[in-house]
Amino acid sequence: MYPGDAEFGFELLxxxxxxxxxxxxxGRGDEDAVLVARQLGTKRRRWDTVVVECDPAGLAARACFGDRELDSDLLHVVLHAPEEWAWYRDALPHPGYPWRYVRAAVHRAAGRGVVEKRRRGNRIEIRRVAPYPDWVRRIVAIENKPDLDASAARALSDQLSRDVEDALADEVWVATHATGNRVEPALLEDVPVEVGILAFSFDADASGDDWADASVEWHPSDVTPPDAESDEERRTTRLELAERAYGSGWRSYHDTMRPDCRHFELRRFGRALVPHCAAKGRPQTAAECAGSCPEFEPEPPVWRTRGWPIEGGPGKGIQRLLGDRRARVRAREAGEDGEE
Structure with a gap:
């Protein structure tokens, strides 16, 4: 099955x-790379899982700009920073809002080391550190519904139809739990025909790749609009989305949960590491794992003074572990040394 009865555990798997x-x-080849993120989207729509299909060489070049995401203001600076020194107002296109905000973004970009900055008289000049690469090929959105019954399908139908119409993602899927029936119930529900259906079964004790099985019950349509190349707003929004995926990755759950609680643990499920609450004796949801939880207990200070392998407390150790795994996946997908 999957850890816990909530969609959260299914989503992590x-x-x-x-x-x-x-x-x-x-059939992922050497010319293919992916980045996976969760709970990502726009002001209008948030997806459970986002898969960014990348160019490996472009992904490797993206590393020149650091591990953190570049937000929209920083992207405006980095994308248009000139090869040679120039006044930032001459180098950058007008943003559509006051230049003082661009100037603040220039200072922030220089502080991050993603552009170079110098002052000539009373003018601030900038120069790029490297060309920003074309690293994003496609964006795939996945909605996770382990129990896709009729009522869940009805609630999803309008959202999925808008996903297809908006075409911000190139492909849209629904992931659900496999029932083993000759015809999976998800095929009989009201899901737009353009949306693919994946049926999953998981085995926590299986070794190697056998821990997860995904069956394609319905193939999706490519919903990329014909004018995608000339749609600058779509391109910008997708790049911002990809940058957020690059900066967080799906292991970002430790940013919204409380690994500094003495009851917070990581447990292995197949080839995944999922959170577990020792106080509740079960996997917890992200909503449950907060400072308002009645079982929340901060780590005792003595736990943070024992040196290696604690180095600041178990919670900090969990954050480092998940961060290191994220960095190894990036390196692997970019064709560098490093395995998960």
Whole structure:
């Protein structure tokens, strides 16, 4: 099955599977790379899982700009920073809002080391550190519904139809739990025909790649609009989305949960590491794991003074571990040394 009865546990396993095995048909080659993120989207729509299909060489070049995401203001500076020194107002296109905000972004970009900055008289000049690469090929959105019954399908139908119409993602899927029936119930529900359906079964005790099985019950349509190349707003929004995926990755759950609680643990499920609450004796959801939880207990200070392997407390150790795993996946997908 999957850890816990909530969609959260199912979502984490889908993300881990996608990190290892995307695309569903298999056959990821040396010229393919993926980044996986969760709970990502726009002001209008948030997806459970986002898979960014990348160019490996471009992904490796993206590393020149650091591990953190470049937000929209920083992207405006980095994308248009000139090869030779120039006044930032001459180098950058007008943003559509006051230049003082651009100037603040220039200072922030220089502080991050993603552009170079110098002052000539009363003018601030900038120069790029490297060309920003074209590293994003496609964006795939996945909605996770382990129990896709009729009522859940009805609630999802309008959202999925808008996803297809908006075409911000190139492909849209629904991931659900496999029932083993001759015809999976998800095929009989009201899901837009353009949306693919993946049926998952997981085995926590299986070794190697056998821990997760994904069956394609319905193939999706490519919903990329014909004018995608000339749609600057779509391109910008997708790049901002990809940058957020690059900066967080699906292991970002430790940013919204409380690994500094003495009851917070990581447990292995197949090839995934999922959070577990020792006080509740079960996997917890992200909403449960907060400072308002009645079982929350901060780590005792003595736990943070024992040196290696604690180095600041178990919570900090968990954050480092998940951060290191994220960095290894990036390096692997970019064709560098490093395995998960």
């Amino acid at each position: 889908v993300c881990r599977w996608a990190e290892e095995a995307w695309p569903p048909a298999g």
